[in-house]
Amino acid sequence: MRLFALNYARPAEQLEVSAAYTYDSALQLNVLSDGSVAAHDYGVLREAGATTSTAGSKTHFDD
Amino acid sequence: MTVLILTCEQDVTADMVVARLNAIGVPVLRLDPADLPGGVALSGEYVHGGFRGHLSAGGRLVSTSGLRSVWVRRPGVPGSRAVRPSAWLSEESAQALYGILRGTGARWMNHPDAAARARHKPWQLRLAQHAGLPVPATLITTFPQAARDFAERFPDLVVKTVSGTHPQDPPEAVPTSRVAPGTDFASVAFGPTLLQRRIAKRADIRLTAVGDRLLAARKPVAADAGPDEVDVRFTRAGTSWEPVDVPVRTAEAVHTYLRRARLAYGAFDFAEDADGIWWFLECNQSGQFGFVEIDTGQPIARTIAAWLARETQGNGRSAEHEGVAGV
Numbered sequence: 001m002r003l004f005a006l007n008y009a010r011p012a013e014q015l016e017v018s019a020a021y022t023y024d025s026a027l028q029l030n031v032l033s034d035g036s037v038a039a040h041d042y043g044v045l046r047e048a049g050a051t052t053s054t055a056g057s058k059t060h061f062d063d
Numbered sequence: 064m065t066v067l068i069l070t071c072e073q074d075v076t077a078d079m080v081v082a083r084l085n086a087i088g089v090p091v092l093r094l095d096p097a098d099l100p101g102g103v104a105l106s107g108e109y110v111h112g113g114f115r116g117h118l119s120a121g122g123r124l125v126s127t128s129g130l131r132s133v134w135v136r137r138p139g140v141p142g143s144r145a146v147r148p149s150a151w152l153s154e155e156s157a158q159a160l161y162g163i164l165r166g167t168g169a170r171w172m173n174h175p176d177a178a179a180r181a182r183h184k185p186w187q188l189r190l191a192q193h194a195g196l197p198v199p200a201t202l203i204t205t206f207p208q209a210a211r212d213f214a215e216r217f218p219d220l221v222v223k224t225v226s227g228t229h230p231q232d233p234p235e236a237v238p239t240s241r242v243a244p245g246t247d248f249a250s251v252a253f254g255p256t257l258l259q260r261r262i263a264k265r266a267d268i269r270l271t272a273v274g275d276r277l278l279a280a281r282k283p284v285a286a287d288a289g290p291d292e293v294d295v296r297f298t299r300a301g302t303s304w305e306p307v308d309v310p311v312r313t314a315e316a317v318h319t320y321l322r323r324a325r326l327a328y329g330a331f332d333f334a335e336d337a338d339g340i341w342w343f344l345e346c347n348q349s350g351q352f353g354f355v356e357i358d359t360g361q362p363i364a365r366t367i368a369a370w371l372a373r374e375t376q377g378n379g380r381s382a383e384h385e386g387v388a389g390v
Contacts, residue, residue, distance in 0.1 A: 003254040004210075005222055008240035010297075012229060023072035025121040028093040029082065030075050039078035042357045051076045051353025052296070 020044050065090040065125050066371045067118070067169070070136035071097070076353040077136045083368035094120035097139025099156045101146070107163040116163050130169040132371045135178060136349065170327070172371065173348050177325040181348040184225055184257065188343075190323060195316040196343040199334075200260040210248035210258060217260040218244060221293050225257045227347070238294035262342045267295040268333035270309060271352050272321055273366040277314055280355045281307035281335070304358035313341050320346065327370065 021030040021038035030038040038044055045051050066089055070077045077093070084091050094103045098120070107116035107127070116127030141156035142148055161175055173181070180186060184203075191198050202213040203225060214220055223239040230237070241261060248256075270279040284292075285301040292298045309317070313333075321329055330350025333341035352363045 001253060002250060004248065004250040004256045005224055005237055005254070006230065006235070007250070008222060009230065009235040009237045012234035012236045019073065021075065028068075028091060028121065029078045030073070037078065037082055038075050039082050045075060045353060045357060048075070050073070051079075051351060051357065 019048055019050065021048075064131035064374060065092050065129050067091075067125070067130050067133045067164075068093040068136060069096055069133065069138040071095050071139050074137045076351060077134075079353060079356065079364035080134070080368050080371070083365050084372060087368065087372060089368070089372045090125075092118060092120060092123050092125045094118070095139045095144075096141040096156065096160055097144045099141050099145075099160055101144060105160060105163060107159075107166075114166060116167070127163060127167045127169075130164075130167050131374055132170045132172065133164055133167075134172045134367070134371055135175065170371075170373070172327040172367070174325065178348050181324050181326055181329075181346065182227070184227065184345060187346055190320055191316075191343040191346070194319040194323065195312070196320070197340055198343050199262055202258045203255055204258075205252055205255055207248045207251045210251045210256065213258055214242070214246070214248070217258075219261045219263075220258050221261045223257050223259065225255050227345070236297070238297040241291045241293050261290075261293065262334040262336055263290070264334035264342075265337055266335040268307070268331075268335055268341055269304065269350075269355055270313075270317065270331040270333065271350070271355060271361075271363050272317060272326075272329045272331065273363065274327055274370045275318070276366050277309050277317060278355075278361045278363055278366065279307050279309045280304040280359050280361065304355050306359045306361055310341065324348075328367070 021032050021044065023029075024031045027037075032038050032041065032044065066084055068077055068081065068091060070093065072095060081091055081093060096103065099105065103118070103120045105116070105118050107114065118125050118127065140153050141160055142153040145152055145156075165175075171177075188198050188201055200217050202209060204210055204213075220242040221239050222242050224237050229235060242258065265284055267282045267284070268279060269282075270277060272278075282295060282304045283302045285298075288298065288301075317331060321327075324346075326346075326348055328348065330347045330352060332344040332347070334344055335341055352367075355361060356363045
């Protein structure tokens with residue numbers, strides 16, 4: 001009874017667990033622990049995988 | 064005039080655009096519809112033929128008449144973080160928020176109607192064909208015999224989801240995957256299945272379209288990659304994305320696609336074959352772009368910010384693929 005496409009499924013990665021930034025509602029931006037803007041630190045973004053094409057798969061249609 | 068951004072707090076890709084808008088002095092109101100009601104509040108008054116509306120979030124208050132554009136990025140389900148969430152509250156909240164926004168003259172990236180239609184993969188494939196883009200032979204079926212017949216005609220196949228979503232109970236990822244010869248297609252009867260002729264690709268192409276601007280990036284298939292490594296999202300790290308020029312005919316076809324789809328933004332995925340032909344795979348109307356910008360240095364966030372920052376002209380009904388404004 002398993003759907004055909006699910007024969008090719010694999011466990012989903014939990015990408016958001018280790019995010020190194022938090023949202024600052026005053027700035028309307030995510031910031032690092034030192035207060036700098038996370039989006040300016042490509043190293044952090046790469047490590048978090050939050051801008052990649054699978055980042056939104058859990059909750060959104062479009063990657 | 065303010066740019067309204069509908070997205071979740073964790074969306075650091077949106078941050079890249081917010082930072083650009085801040086840099087050029089354009090006011091931004093960022094909110095997640097999931098926080099309506101609660102952290103987000105709204106009001107719309109229809110009296111004596113007039114309309115006045117307001118939105119507030121994070122201590123900011125904006126008149127709906129002061130919105131120049133709306134960027135629908137990664138919004139949560141309206142009402143889903145309310146104290147007592149329910150499907151009914153979500154529907155009420157969605158109708159109120161998006162209904163009020165539809166009555167403004169703001170430009171949309173992308174309008175909800177265009178976005179909803181553009182998510183349908185079969186519709187995408189047909190539109191791409193009509194626009195002049197090469198599309199691999201594709202079958203969507205629940206008939207096992209149709210799948211067998213298709214596999215006889217096109218022995219080298221991949222399977223992918225129809226919707227682009229992934230199952231959540233339990234959470235699983237369903238990458239585009241190669242179908243081995245001799246596969247039993249009986250379980251196709253249990254759910255719609257999308258089979259597509261595999262393109263023997265030498266590179267993946269991600270073309271990000273922002274209004275009239277096309278920014279394409281190319282990622283060569285690694286020299287040691289096997290034929291079963293189909294889905295670039297799930298392959299091993301190796302090669303990186305590099306900027307690439309868009310062939311003239313492809314550019315014309317993409318512009319046609321965007322115009323007919325009434326999209327202001329689209330992230331197109333192509334497979335480049337050995338002859339250099341770009342085969343259309345899909346167009347994600349809200350596809351991620353941060354990973355491309357980080358690799359290539361292409362100014363995607365800046366281009367989106369510039370599009371959003373443009374002032375509304377006339378009654379706000381913008382032309383063709385600049386997004387649908389108004390009702």
